[in-house]
Amino acid sequence: MIKExxxxxxxxxxxxxxxxxxxxxxxxxxxxxVYGRGKQRGLRYSSDMEDQRGIxxxxxxxxxxxxxxxxxxxxxxxxxxxxxxxxxxxxxxxICSVSDSVRIRTNESEEYAIN
Amino acid sequence: MIKExxxxxxxxxxxxxxxxxxxxxxxxxxxxxVYGRGKQRGLRYSSDMEDQRGIxxxxxxxxxxxxxxxxxxxxxxxxxxxxxxxxxxxxxxxICSVSDSVRIRTNESEEYAIN
Amino acid sequence: MIKExxxxxxxxxxxxxxxxxxxxxxxxxxxxxVYGRGKQRGLRYSSDMEDQRGIxxxxxxxxxxxxxxxxxxxxxxxxxxxxxxxxxxxxxxxICSVSDSVRIRTNESEEYAIN
Numbered sequence: 001m002i003k004e005x006x007x008x009x010x011x012x013x014x015x016x017x018x019x020x021x022x023x024x025x026x027x028x029x030x031x032x033x034v035y036g037r038g039k040q041r042g043l044r045y046s047s048d049m050e051d052q053r054g055i056x057x058x059x060x061x062x063x064x065x066x067x068x069x070x071x072x073x074x075x076x077x078x079x080x081x082x083x084x085x086x087x088x089x090x091x092x093x094x095i096c097s098v099s100d101s102v103r104i105r106t107n108e109s110e111e112y113a114i115n
Numbered sequence: 116m117i118k119e120x121x122x123x124x125x126x127x128x129x130x131x132x133x134x135x136x137x138x139x140x141x142x143x144x145x146x147x148x149v150y151g152r153g154k155q156r157g158l159r160y161s162s163d164m165e166d167q168r169g170i171x172x173x174x175x176x177x178x179x180x181x182x183x184x185x186x187x188x189x190x191x192x193x194x195x196x197x198x199x200x201x202x203x204x205x206x207x208x209x210i211c212s213v214s215d216s217v218r219i220r221t222n223e224s225e226e227y228a229i230n
Numbered sequence: 231m232i233k234e235x236x237x238x239x240x241x242x243x244x245x246x247x248x249x250x251x252x253x254x255x256x257x258x259x260x261x262x263x264v265y266g267r268g269k270q271r272g273l274r275y276s277s278d279m280e281d282q283r284g285i286x287x288x289x290x291x292x293x294x295x296x297x298x299x300x301x302x303x304x305x306x307x308x309x310x311x312x313x314x315x316x317x318x319x320x321x322x323x324x325i326c327s328v329s330d331s332v333r334i335r336t337n338e339s340e341e342y343a344i345n
Contacts, residue, residue: 003214004324008145028322030238030264030292034145034179062145064264066324076217083219090220092143094119094181094213098324099233102306104313105320118329123260149260149294177260191332198334205335207258209234209296209328 002098003072007063008034009083009091014061017082021065024078029065060091066098117213118187122178123149124198124206129176132197136180139193144180175206181213232328233302237293238264239313239321244291247312251295254308259295290321296328 009017014031021029067075072095079093102109124132129146136144182190187210194208217224239247244261251259297305302325309323332339 004326007219009219030290032147032262032264034147060145066322080217080219080222084222086220088220090218092181092219093217095215095217096119096211096213096326098326100325102310102323102325103320104237104239104310104322105316105318107310107314122334124334147262149262175260195332195334195337199337201335203335205333207296207334208332210330210332211234211326211328 001069002066002101003069004096004098005065005067005072005075005079006094006096007065007079007083007091008060008093009063009079010085010089011059011061013083013091014063017063017079020078020082021075024074025071026065026067026075029063031061031063034060034062058089066101116184117181117216118184119211119213120180120182120187120190120194121209121211122180122194122198122206123175123208124178124194125200125204126174126176128198128206129178132178132194135193135197136190139189140186141180141182141190144178146176146178149175149177173204181216231299232296232331233299234326234328235295235297235302235305235309236324236326237295237309237313237321238290238323239293239309240315240319241289241291243313243321244293247293247309250308250312251305254304255301256295256297256305259293261291261293264290264292288319296331 007017065075076093076095083090100109122132126148180190191208191210198205215224237247295305306323306325313320330339
């Protein structure tokens with residue numbers, strides 16, 4: 001079985017996170033910019049995005065990986081170590097079940113698609 | 116247990132949606148621009164994106180929240196009220212199960228990560 | 231029951247994929263740009279994005295659809311046919327369960343929201 005791991009992290013933590021994920025053997029993932037408001041609720045100002053009510057959003061990277069069940073704990077550990085500062089805004093990790101996965105090149109499915 | 120709620124809404128409905136979600140106690144979410152074609156199938160024209168076959172895509176906001184099971188119904192109600200116009204293109208809401216969730220700052224998991 | 235199908239594909243394969251998905255009756259989906267590294271690991275260079283460690287990322291389209299269970303196999307088949315080249319970098323398909331779905335305009339839920 002496979003799982004999707006979604007990490008919302010500080011943009012500045014990306015280089016270290018990438019290096020550590022590589023060391024852990026995660027070679028396939030996607031990354032996109034998202035804007036979230038966690039518990040900080042506008043305490044910090046983001047110059048590149050502000051909604052009409054004057055509340056600021058913090059840009060973050062959302063990094064998505066799909067890994068085998070057996071690797072989930074190790075990957076979460078890597079994400080925690082690379083992104084923990086103890087300050088509000090460290091981000092969150094979500095883990096979701098993936099029913100199936102197919103590699104388009106080879107038509108391999110399930111775990112074979114991601115190894 | 117926790118759920119991920121994904122709402123694809125009209126961009127113009129965002130300020131009201133944000134205000135109402137705040138009132139409902141949802142303080143953490145992400146927002147990204149997506150392009151979708153629902154039943155309107157190119158009836159309306161989007162100047163900032165058109166694929167090579169001349170079919171237009173409508174830019175929408177995709178708003179993602181993670182909430183406890185007990186809050187799902189209230190949040191869906193807020194999303195419906197803030198975004199319903201009765202016209203084609205009002206958008207959709209999807210609800211997915213999240214297996215686990217970790218707050219990076221504190222290592223809290225499950226419901227504790229999102230409160 | 232309904233499923234979310236997420237396809238990460240080459241940007242150049244989008245027009246054909248769109249045409250074939252339309253033929254297969256998939257009229258609602260979203261599309262966003264993502265950057266992923268699969269097995270090619272920096273073998274190819276992406277001019278518009280490079281992280282601080284000099285590893286390149288390949289821009290891809292991430293196309294997300296929500297379809298009824300009964301259509302999943304046909305849609306996966308379309309995605310495979312439209313995107314298979316046999317070369318590394320063809321992309322991947324992920325299938326996830328969706329617990330529920332609501333069409334905002336009509337308050338229809340489950341399968342009725344996506345037909």
